[in-house]
Amino acid sequence: MPAVSRAAIRFAHWEIRPDERLLRVRGAAVTVGARAFAVLLALVERRGQMVTKQQLLDAAWPGLVVEENNVSVQIAALRKLLGAGAIATVAGLGYQLSAEALADDAAPAPAPSVAASLHALIGRELDEAAVGELLARERLVSVIGSGGVGKTSLARAV
Structure with missing residues (x-):
């Protein structure tokens, strides 16, 4: 996918300026490490789509062999800056930017969400069935x- 080349891509309370390698949250420039910025940029470039851990590893650590846990660490740091709901976990597969770009962004409309298009979580069919059965019997689960x-993804799927 081609790199983002716009001056700024704006979201509800933050914006990313890929050409300047700058992240602003609520108008203020924030310090973000090179790896976290690369992970965020990969998610922004593919907004509306699920991005695998391997794609994020390739974006942030090109040519290096590193533990998958490094992606989780960078995602956690980004969620602290942008808000917990800015990046969704697609259980067992990767991550997806949940934040919607503002209308004045000239980017094409995002593709349908992978997470939203899956009616069942891959490999979690038994868990979905179990939670569904519990909900049929109990008011609160x-x-x-x-x-x-993937607790949230499971709950949303059910």
Whole structure:
């Protein structure tokens, strides 16, 4: 995919300026590491689409072999800056930019969301069925687990 070349891409409370390698949150320039910026830029370039961990590793650590956990660390740092809802986890597959670009951005309309287009989570059919059965019997069901395992994606799918 071609690199983003616009001066600024604006979102609700933040903007990215790829040509300047600058991130502004609520109007103020924020310090973001080169790896986190590369991860964010890859997500912005593919907004509306799911981006695999491997694609993010290739974008931020080109030609290097690094642990997948490095992506999670950079995503966590970006969520602290942009808000927890700015980047969605697509369970077992990768990440997707959830933030919508503002209308004055001249970018083409994003492709339909991979997460939204999947009626069932890949490999989570049994979990979906189990939560669905619990919801049929109970008024309240809590989905618990470690961070990043796909609890929210599972709940949304159900």
